[in-house]
Amino acid sequence: EAGVTQFPSHSVIEKGQTVTLRCDPISGHDNLYWYRRVMGKEIKFLLHFVKESKQDESGMPNNRFLAERTGGTYSTLKVQPAELEDSGVYFCASSQVFRNEQFFGPGTRLTVL
């Protein structure tokens, strides 16, 4: 069974540009989570989808971040326009309904110059 995959693994962009990160959860996992780790700090929750619905987006930093999960399968996280403080590693995780174990992807390292 394939694990959680994320694309790209690395992204380097200029301040003001747009970047879209993609996450493909494990097949059949209705729960999908996005997290971010800024260098030197803890991993922080961004948002949670149940199927295609946003269950909790309390961790989204501001309206420059837009997450979607059309059809309840893969998810995208778009940052527009990117700022220097958006640099970090963005993790995606998925889990089955009623289960508490989350499976993590390898992360996307975003660098904003």
Place this chain on the structure above:
Amino acid sequence: AQSVTQLGSHVSVSEGALVLLRCNYSSSVPPYLFWYVQYPNQGLQLLLKYTTGATLVKGINGFEAEFKKSETSFHLTKPSAHMSDAAEYFCAVSDGPGNQGGKLIFGQGTELSVKP
């Protein structure tokens, strides 16, 4: 609100020595507690978890942790460190399974080094 504190951002042990990584949590509801490990250039991998029941939980690679409610702690231990244990370890807490939320609140992480 929930929070997690990991004591020590870096821990160094000799091969064969006891590994002890400390984690204290704060939670207003019965917590679900987790330890994750991240090896270089990989995603987070679940080591073990506590939800309900037995307070001593065993995980993969010889690790175990004990939930102590009175001390609000969930320390991770391994009797004998191996070189392959060198990684970053994260303690996390959540308020329940995915249908009830389930977002993870992480500690700052502890980098474990193992000396030969």
